[in-house]
Amino acid sequence: MKRGHQGSPSGPPQSRFKPNPEGDGEFLEDESTKIYARDVADHYSARTNQTLEEREASPIIHLKKLNNWIKSVLIQLYARPGNAVLDLACGKGGDLIKWDKARIGYYVGIDIAEGSIEDCRTRYNGDADQNQRRKKFKFPARLLCGDCFEVRLDRELADDGPFDLCSCQFALHYSWSTEARARRALANISALLRPGGILIGTMPDANVIVKKFREAEGLEFGNSVYWIRFDEDSADKKFKASSPFGIRYKFHLEDAVDCPEWVVPFHVFKSLAEEYDFELVFAKNNHQFVEEYLKKPEFGDLMRRLGALGDTHDKSTLTPDEWEVAYLYLAFVLRKRGQPDPTQKWSMKKGDNDTPIKKEDIMYITS
């Protein structure tokens, strides 16, 4: 897919925002930033765990399966047995089974939504109704509740790192409300990853979103399963290259999302990440990602098992409207510069996973 057009947030690679290598101290947050972060947290907290039947009845069930396939492929490509994994914005722990299959050695999950972390805890413990078939995960885990884009996670997790792999799925765009938060997100990940460590993720593709917005008549566009509505202050549909943060829209996805989100111009994300010692391995729109990895036999088999595009028994597949939603996202991989220290072996500090995570084990962090 062709990236970039002059003057758009997804525009040319030359970003003109002022870099701030000194850190984020000078970018003070105002109250509205905190209110929006709370809105996002409350929205996700309020979403209850679905039963298998409810899930299968979802109008976007095939999209959910497709997203799970994309995350599984990323995990299979980059997770290695024994890896220490940091799952930023882990949600309800929807990827725990994927991590178990990858035979990771240690897992730390963090999310701002209290309800989601509680669901993640019960899922990990094997108590959740819909996980009856899987009672126990093989890796030890720790769960935290807090704003990953505001707090200093390197301080909170000083004894847990360094991590081999960080995953931030469908969430990094919530850091893009201000430059300070975007920087905090990247600084946290960079500080906790070992040299050569990998960040895998998925987030909205600003190129696609801005293009669709410009093609739309007014401030809103969408289809039967989603809509996106930009704020009035974006009405001229021009975005200054000098202010690539805080471009807000409201995103509604049936049976999944209904909260404020922020445009992440990918070239700005890439250059900001470089300031925090990351190099881009790849970024692909999810359509391109599916096209490329579906050709690989092991991932084709996985797709058939998940049934996103139909399987031998059930021929139902993504609707065109669900496929359009897939196009709104991209998958990316970044590598932290440097070589791993071969003498530094991560040790199982937390013991094994015989002990379930108790409510009081969840650490709540505030700034």
Ligand SMILES: C[S@@+](CC[C@H](N)C(=O)[O-])C[C@H]1O[C@@H](n2cnc3c(N)ncnc32)[C@H](O)[C@@H]1O
């Ligand atoms: C679309 S969900 C994805 C959850 C999970 N990563 C997955 O793929 O299943 C987005 C998640 O980001 C979390 N989130 C949003 N802002 C956050 C923040 N500032 N700090 C931590 N988590 C955040 C939400 O609570 C929610 O669980």
